[in-house]
Amino acid sequence: MKPSIVLYKSIPPDLHARLEQHFTVHAFDELNPENPALKQALQQAEGIIGSGGKIDNAFLQQAPKLRAASTIAVGYDNFDVEALNARRIALMHTPTVLTETVADTLMGLMLASARRMIEVAERVKAGEWQESIGPEWYGVDVHHKTIGILGMGRIGMALAQRAHFGFGMPVLYNARRVHQEAEQRFSARRCDLDTLLAESDFVCIVLPLTDETFHIIGREQLAKMKKSGILINAGRGPVVDEAALIEALQNGTIHAAGLDVFEQEPLAVNSPLLKLPNVVALPHIGSATHETRYGMAACAVDNLIAVLTGTVKENCVNPQVLKTA
Ligand code: GLV
Ligand code: GLV
Numbered sequence: 001m002k003p004s005i006v007l008y009k010s011i012p013p014d015l016h017a018r019l020e021q022h023f024t025v026h027a028f029d030e031l032n033p034e035n036p037a038l039k040q041a042l043q044q045a046e047g048i049i050g051s052g053g054k055i056d057n058a059f060l061q062q063a064p065k066l067r068a069a070s071t072i073a074v075g076y077d078n079f080d081v082e083a084l085n086a087r088r089i090a091l092m093h094t095p096t097v098l099t100e101t102v103a104d105t106l107m108g109l110m111l112a113s114a115r116r117m118i119e120v121a122e123r124v125k126a127g128e129w130q131e132s133i134g135p136e137w138y139g140v141d142v143h144h145k146t147i148g149i150l151g152m153g154r155i156g157m158a159l160a161q162r163a164h165f166g167f168g169m170p171v172l173y174n175a176r177r178v179h180q181e182a183e184q185r186f187s188a189r190r191c192d193l194d195t196l197l198a199e200s201d202f203v204c205i206v207l208p209l210t211d212e213t214f215h216i217i218g219r220e221q222l223a224k225m226k227k228s229g230i231l232i233n234a235g236r237g238p239v240v241d242e243a244a245l246i247e248a249l250q251n252g253t254i255h256a257a258g259l260d261v262f263e264q265e266p267l268a269v270n271s272p273l274l275k276l277p278n279v280v281a282l283p284h285i286g287s288a289t290h291e292t293r294y295g296m297a298a299c300a301v302d303n304l305i306a307v308l309t310g311t312v313k314e315n316c317v318n319p320q321v322l323k324t325a
Contacts, residue, residue, distance in 0.1 A: 006049075007027045009072060009297075031053030042062045047070065048069050056083060060087060067307070070091075070093075070300045070307070072094060073296070074094055077209035095315060099155050102155045113232065113280050115140075145167075147201070149204050150174055150204065150207050151205065157181070172190075174193050203229060209235070209237075249273075258280040258282075299315065
């Protein structure tokens, strides 16, 4: 008999079919723990695959046979990894396929924020472009400004590559250890957080959400940025203290922000962020291209097949649970 799995996101038909070759698939559009059909399917499920949701101890108690979880994402802060480890459930993710696309999004946020592209495009649509434009339409330059990267992982590296080679930007980064490749290829300079904040024109956050990164950027850190500084976040919302950020943007402590992630998603329609002209807010589209979302779903499908057939080579967050005791 094929193992039973729960799919909790709609994926392209060919990928769905690939899952069905290996598993009995119980498909749902989302992970709604109140759904009785989902509860029933979880009782038998050896694997789950999808994105979003909160996978904690309470959830796992509903899935007594679970051996593997495959998230269609690089970030896995919605999983209680310790609870998974305790149950020896493998967690798979998609760390490589979205790197370049997210780096593109970061460049887009920098350009849109610095050059006020969204704001002025809306003014054109509103019929406000009546004569040649004056300084009230101007932005600030991106090229040759200093970029400071928080999170020199794959995405940070792809961003540094764009910034260094494409835009002639000096690259600063903050990390626990020296990143030799970044220093060699992009002349990146490692510095402490305060120095990075003080010297960067763009502070770009590509950090995952962990206990250590929660609110790593708060009021005190924002105050250390240049008044002309622009904060870019495409990591996870709670890495930044959003209330402090709103205050900093309202007070002119910093110049602007380009945000793809928020403390609460979807962002509340009454968020003060949406009232600020110096904010570009995107709906968490870092990896949202047709090509990359397909690639992530395909990777997650392959990950689940690999883990449930005992052939994992990569993409496992907690490989220690795969070892036979
Ligand atoms: C997106 O935010 C992801 O973690 O893949
Ligand atoms: C983050 O930067 C990653 O590469 O996962």
